[in-house]
Amino acid sequence: MAEYPQLLRSGKVRDIYRWQKEIWLVATDRISAYDVILPDSIPGKGTLLTSISQFWFASLPAAQPHHVLGFDVPPTVPQPEKYAGRLTRCRSATPLTVECVVRGYLAGSAWLEYQAHGSAWGRPLPPALLEASPLPQPLFTPTTKAEAGHDLPLTDAEAEKELGSDLFQKVRRRSLDLYQAAQIHCAKVGIILADTKFEFGLDDKKELLLIDELLTPDSSRFWPADQYRPGSSPPSFDKQFVRDYLTTLKDWNRQPPGPTLPLPVIQGTLGRYRQACRLLTGSEPALPTS
Numbered sequence: 001m002a003e004y005p006q007l008l009r010s011g012k013v014r015d016i017y018r019w020q021k022e023i024w025l026v027a028t029d030r031i032s033a034y035d036v037i038l039p040d041s042i043p044g045k046g047t048l049l050t051s052i053s054q055f056w057f058a059s060l061p062a063a064q065p066h067h068v069l070g071f072d073v074p075p076t077v078p079q080p081e082k083y084a085g086r087l088t089r090c091r092s093a094t095p096l097t098v099e100c101v102v103r104g105y106l107a108g109s110a111w112l113e114y115q116a117h118g119s120a121w122g123r124p125l126p127p128a129l130l131e132a133s134p135l136p137q138p139l140f141t142p143t144t145k146a147e148a149g150h151d152l153p154l155t156d157a158e159a160e161k162e163l164g165s166d167l168f169q170k171v172r173r174r175s176l177d178l179y180q181a182a183q184i185h186c187a188k189v190g191i192i193l194a195d196t197k198f199e200f201g202l203d204d205k206k207e208l209l210l211i212d213e214l215l216t217p218d219s220s221r222f223w224p225a226d227q228y229r230p231g232s233s234p235p236s237f238d239k240q241f242v243r244d245y246l247t248t249l250k251d252w253n254r255q256p257p258g259p260t261l262p263l264p265v266i267q268g269t270l271g272r273y274r275q276a277c278r279l280l281t282g283s284e285p286a287l288p289t290s
Contacts, residue, residue: 025088038258044287047085055281056214062181066210067091093201102179103195130231196220237276
């Protein structure tokens with residue numbers, strides 16, 4: 001009898017399954033904003049995110065060692081169309097309790113902190129920087145890993161206490177190396193990688209593995225280089241288009257249930273994901289037509 005994958009958990013964007021000895025990450029078309037899953041999906045988003053992750057895992061030597069076993073659907077699995085194009089087959093690993101964020105530009109909430117205190121993520125910065133300015137060097141800014149709500153910033157000392165000194169130094173070094181390697185590729189294709197989030201885990205032999213998605217618009221802030229101007233917030237290849245629409249709604253308090261999205265917002269968001277995939281990987285997967 002054919003073996004069905006066992007659903008372990010449904011997240012905001014991905015469904016996690018166990019199949020035999022493997023862990024499966026299946027990227028859905030769901031989209032969330034302000035930690036609320038919205039009722040409308042972005043058709044094809046999961047396929048695009050998977051294609052981008054696949055590209056990075058294959059092309060960045062700094063991504064090794066990682067948890068990925070493949071992106072194909074085993075032929076014996078029932079309903080293969082449910083997973084095709086969206087599946088990442090993985091080795092099992094225990095995720096670390098710290099998320100690893102690397103930032104190269106002064107953007108988002110950090111810009112507000114800088115204006116008020118001259119620092120960002122608790123780290124002092126030089127005076128007279130503009131919004132979206134490049135930082136003197138990329139910053140490793142770990143956060144908590146919240147089961148619900150927002151992740152919270154950690155100091156290096158707090159993250160080191162959580163992970164232990166040796167493991168902290170390893171994930172810090174790997175995160176910075178990954179960011180800098182990805183920056184080089186992004187610059188070649190006309191994209192600025194402003195910041196990104198990495199996740200790591202330990203396998204049963206305590207080997208440190210890069211896990212989860214990698215350098216997608218859902219985990220990274222990508223800016224088109226030809227529209228970048230320090231002193232203003234650049235457009236981005238991600239769901240900021242959705243957030244911008246939601247900020248115009250006066251009757252939504254950012255609590256569930258989320259509001260519906262107009263078709264132009266859905267199409268505009270999909271267009272940004274598609275453009276990111278084309279630029280980063282050099283191609284675009286076939287997407288559903290309905």
